[in-house]
Amino acid sequence: MKVLVVGKGGREHALAWKLAQSPEVRRLWAAPGSPGMAQVAECLPGFRVDLDLVERPRLEGEIDRLAGFSAEMGIDLTVVGPDAALAAGFVDRFAASGLLAFGPTEAAARIESSKSFSKGLMASIGVPTAAHRSFTASADASAYIRSRGAPIVVKASGLAAGKGAVVCATEEEAVEAVTDIVDRRRFGDSGAEVVVEDFMEGEEASLFAICDGKGYVNLVPAQDHKPIGEGDTGPNTGGMGAYAPAPVLTPPMVDRVSREIIEPVLAEMRRRGTPYRGALYCGLMITAEGPKVVEFNSRFGDPEAQVVLPLLRSDLAVLLAAAARGDLSAAGPVELDAERAAACVIMASAGYPGQYETGQPISGLESLAGSEDILPFHAGTAVEDGALVTAGGRVLAMTALADDLPAAVASAYQSVGEVSFEGAYYRRDIGHRALRRLADRQGSAGAGPAGR
Ligand code: GLY
Secondary structure, eight states: OEEEEEEOSHHHHHHHHHHTTOTTOSEEEEEEOOTTGGGTSEEOTTOOTTOOGGGHHHHHHHHHHHHHHHHHHTOOEEEEOOHHHHHTTHHHHHHHTTOOEESOOTTTTHHHHOHHHHHHHHHHHTOOBOOEEEESSHHHHHHHHHHHOSSEEEEESSOOTTOOEEEESSHHHHHHHHIIIIISOTTGGGGSSEEEEEOOOSEEEEEEEEEESSOEEEOOOBEEOOEEETTTEEEEOSOSEEEESOTTSOHHHHHHHIIIIIHHHHHHHHHTTOOOEEEEEEEEEEETTEEEEEEEESSOOTTHHHHHGGGBOSOHHHHHHHHHHTOGGGGOSOOBOOSOEEEEEEEEOTTTTSOOOOOOBOBOGGGGTTOTTEEEEESSEEEETTEEEEOSSEEEEEEEEESSHHHHHHHHHHHHHHOBOTTOBOOSOTTHHHHHHHHHHHHHTTOSOOOO
């Protein structure tokens, strides 16, 4: 198989790393790719298919140019990482050129690109989620906030790089968030519509289902850490770290999510004539009443992919090709690595998720080469004058595999200690909920000292 990965972040590096292990993959490209992806794929920096949706006409042009290249090279499967490319109709445009791409069509990708659509979908079939209303006028949204009280959540309806949800402790904060999103257009036209929803108490987790339009298979459940600060404080980022498996998503809870959430959503998308093929990212809140949907995304999570993909034993290329063709059964049974755990710590540029500088030299990665269980995925790096430098807010996704979660977390932090760049920031508490949960379980079983 000739395979192409679209994107340049840590998630796409993890996808390329896993696809490169497939004996079926003869040749692998990445567009535009990154210095990390260049270790396993041929990069195509001339194709800017990583643009935001605000640049939609240019993005569509880049997708069509890439389709031309893919047809010429005889690429058998394209795996799309970023949400914006999917929302711009990547899969439809490739299909129009007779090319197979893994991901939902533009219509099905609305499950992420319009929170208003996705909340309406859930309401229509009774999928558990927070009560909500959608608004285009900030005055109406503010009146609704006053009628519901706080805490309350305000979300830009469109794509906002993972930063469009604001959890508000007071009504004033929520009204300010609405003004910021709708009137000041903090997230551009993604905030033309705003969703106001009830605050949910519980623990968040992410479950990815690989879907073929009818059926699905779940990967190992994960948890990410969206806020910038330790103890889950401060503004949301794209994700500051992740780990898998997430003990909060026990096997019976995963069964419930499958029955109460994934299956009805897939059936409804099919009934509406927009069957869902691709990775369905279920962002969940595990509440006292059971699992509820925080959000759906139309692609793998970042940095969750960095911990979930190393725990997939099956051949990713075979699995994604089967799903994209609409017949998961062709991939055979999917095997997950139930014996190991993975943790990922994001090293970010100083100032992220606000303003940050790029171009800082990165050192120390060479010392990690050769270890199969340490995976320094590149999230935002570039090569300048022959040297590796920072090129994004999230710079490196330092990932480690081990026999259990405490060991994986310890090993990820050890690898962080080997690498440096000016102003590097990382959270020191990745995995804190799971480590506490595991320690509590051990404590109550009288099985020795607690973990961290
Ligand atoms: N980690 C959050 C996301 O990928 O949207």
